[in-house]
Amino acid sequence: MKSFTYERADTVAAATAAFARAKDARFIAGGTNLLDLMKLEIETPAHLIDVSRLALDRIDATPEGGLRIGAMVRNTDLASDTRVRRDYGLLSRALVAGASGQLRNKATTAGNLLQRTRCPYFYDTNQPCNKRKPGTGCAAIGGFHRLHAVIGASDACIATHPSDMAVAMRALDASVETVDAAGKARVIPIADFYRAPGTTPHLETVLAPGELITAVTLPKPVGGTHIYHKVRDRASYAFALISVGVVVQKDGTGRVALGGVGYKPWRVSAADAELPRGAKAVTAALLDGAKPGHENAYKLPLVERTLAGVLAQAKG
Amino acid sequence: MQTPAEFELSRRGMLVGGAASVAAVTIPPVTAAPTRPATPPPATAKVAFEVNGTARELEVDTRTSLLDALREQLHLTGTKKGCDHGQCGACTVIVDGRRINSCLTLAVMHEGDKIVTIEGLGTPDKMHPMQDAFVVHDGYQCGYCTPGQICSAVAVLDEIKAGIPSHVTADLNAAPKVTATELRERMSGNICRCGAYSNIIDAISDVAGVKA
Numbered sequence A: 001m002k003s004f005t006y007e008r009a010d011t012v013a014a015a016t017a018a019f020a021r022a023k024d025a026r027f028i029a030g031g032t033n034l035l036d037l038m039k040l041e042i043e044t045p046a047h048l049i050d051v052s053r054l055a056l057d058r059i060d061a062t063p064e065g066g067l068r069i070g071a072m073v074r075n076t077d078l079a080s081d082t083r084v085r086r087d088y089g090l091l092s093r094a095l096v097a098g099a100s101g102q103l104r105n106k107a108t109t110a111g112n113l114l115q116r117t118r119c120p121y122f123y124d125t126n127q128p129c130n131k132r133k134p135g136t137g138c139a140a141i142g143g144f145h146r147l148h149a150v151i152g153a154s155d156a157c158i159a160t161h162p163s164d165m166a167v168a169m170r171a172l173d174a175s176v177e178t179v180d181a182a183g184k185a186r187v188i189p190i191a192d193f194y195r196a197p198g199t200t201p202h203l204e205t206v207l208a209p210g211e212l213i214t215a216v217t218l219p220k221p222v223g224g225t226h227i228y229h230k231v232r233d234r235a236s237y238a239f240a241l242i243s244v245g246v247v248v249q250k251d252g253t254g255r256v257a258l259g260g261v262g263y264k265p266w267r268v269s270a271a272d273a274e275l276p277r278g279a280k281a282v283t284a285a286l287l288d289g290a291k292p293g294h295e296n297a298y299k300l301p302l303v304e305r306t307l308a309g310v311l312a313q314a315k316g
Numbered sequence B: 001m002q003t004p005a006e007f008e009l010s011r012r013g014m015l016v017g018g019a020a021s022v023a024a025v026t027i028p029p030v031t032a033a034p035t036r037p038a039t040p041p042p043a044t045a046k047v048a049f050e051v052n053g054t055a056r057e058l059e060v061d062t063r064t065s066l067l068d069a070l071r072e073q074l075h076l077t078g079t080k081k082g083c084d085h086g087q088c089g090a091c092t093v094i095v096d097g098r099r100i101n102s103c104l105t106l107a108v109m110h111e112g113d114k115i116v117t118i119e120g121l122g123t124p125d126k127m128h129p130m131q132d133a134f135v136v137h138d139g140y141q142c143g144y145c146t147p148g149q150i151c152s153a154v155a156v157l158d159e160i161k162a163g164i165p166s167h168v169t170a171d172l173n174a175a176p177k178v179t180a181t182e183l184r185e186r187m188s189g190n191i192c193r194c195g196a197y198s199n200i201i202d203a204i205s206d207v208a209g210v211k212a
């Protein structure tokens, strides 16, 4: 690991100001992703700004009837909140399907959204990887790609986003609240938060350097049956091959988002509209334009079958 | 004619010469070694926390994980390093009442925290009920994962009591129960290469007062 200086921020303004002052700084929250990557020198910050103690650890009701989740709320606390369990079950389910009890106790709402891909070549510093080192190529294209994206990828990168929580946030129409170094706040719909890889896969979100996530808000509850189904190589403590998150209403309408298929949680409004017609129609609309390779083509039928199971379960 | 002594000498000379010539090929001469810029001393910082009820103050390289601070500086070697990447759970400790992976957190981030390690749960003379149960149920073989398993197990029972749901909790709005299925899921962050899993579940069930 490269040496770095460390400071703890007490306020949001102090954190963003510290970032503007320092060279090559990074915020650190739970540290469960950033430290992992620093040990491998995939991330090499010169200065760490500890934001884990900012007073952003509350979940408050919004005037609109939704919830405002502080950026530093731990994954365990978010999954256990009685309002989340009652009204946003999909979010609880997605959270407890991810990582381990120990990791969820540390992982934060903001850090979870910003965790980086689990592409094995991104982790192997001996391999070319445009995301880790722009311009070096992509070892996954033509290499081992069983875990990789089937849709939305580019010739530069076929990595998936690994977060389970983000899939639920996408299905629930969450928004990300941020503040930049100048103190300017903005709200980014989760649908617009992640950037397509294109020719610049190292740029993963629309956040500017030093822009701090302060909260994630959920609109008022939509009711319905909430199901998150994650398919993985072992029954627990493994990343998703694919995952399906749904909210289904009594009349069969609803919303669906996928994990493990692209660079962001995958949701398509035309596919939501197909829900009353069943898994085949929904999958066709969701994965229209998919370009899988020979090792990950299994993800297409797997999505359809998993969705069929989930929709049957929703009917009860 | 060569006397045996002369032969010995020359053979030794040959061997030495041979070794020297090999060395000349593989080891670059000292003078040709690339000059490295002097590395600046690593950044350090002070941190104070409580470990097993005792106040501790340390000056650490900022890169020091909580795990390395416990093992290398405080010599509390009960906590183990398995993977150093959050994948095995051998380093599990309890911080402010919650289990975490001590390998994926910086020591400097724990100012003022209360840390409990396996040494703080109990001692050989006065074992914690969970430690006792692991002995009774043979919940280990090599023992390397055991401190992490025990810290995790103690916290798992508290988490169920606090109503924290898991992946296998059937009803999100009901209080989770202590069942073998719940324990297996909640303990999945602790890997055991020896495969002592079923006895570990027996030990935890015993402490919780349920049948595995």
Ligand SMILES: Cc1cc2nc3c(=O)[nH]c(=O)nc-3n(C[C@H](O)[C@H](O)[C@H](O)COP(=O)(O)OP(=O)(O)OC[C@H]3O[C@@H](n4cnc5c(N)ncnc54)[C@H](O)[C@@H]3O)c2cc1C
Pocket (backbone or CB within 6 Å): A026, A027, A028, A029, A030, A031, A032, A033, A034, A035, A036, A051, A071, A097, A098, A099, A100, A103, A106, A107, A108, A109, A110, A111, A112, A113, A114, A115, A162, A163, A164, A165, A211, A212, A213, A214, A237, A238, A239, A240, B085, B086, B087
């Ligand atoms: C073994 C293992 C298994 C895992 N399995 C899963 C899994 O199955 N599913 C899953 O979804 N996840 C999984 N994870 C990933 C885990 O969920 C993430 O590591 C965690 O959510 C990251 O949160 P954090 O707070 O620790 O982030 P950190 O590591 O602190 O930060 C991550 C990134 O976010 C930035 N950041 C943090 N806070 C802010 C902020 N407020 N504003 C702006 N930037 C910020 C940091 O600079 C950094 O770049 C796993 C991790 C491990 C180690």
Ligand code: SF4
Pocket (backbone or CB within 6 Å): A117, A119, A120, A121, A122, A128, A129, A130, A131, A132, A137, A138, A139, A140, A141, A156, A157, A158, A159, A201
């Ligand atoms: S898929 Fe993306 S992350 Fe993986 S090697 Fe290619 S460029 Fe790197």
Ligand code: FES
Pocket (backbone or CB within 6 Å): B080, B081, B082, B083, B084, B085, B086, B087, B088, B089, B090, B091, B092, B101, B102, B103, B104
């Ligand atoms: S050493 Fe920390 S999880 Fe393996």
Ligand code: FES
Pocket (backbone or CB within 6 Å): B139, B140, B141, B142, B143, B144, B145, B146, B191, B192, B193, B194, B195, B196
């Ligand atoms: S007892 Fe050997 S690794 Fe668990």
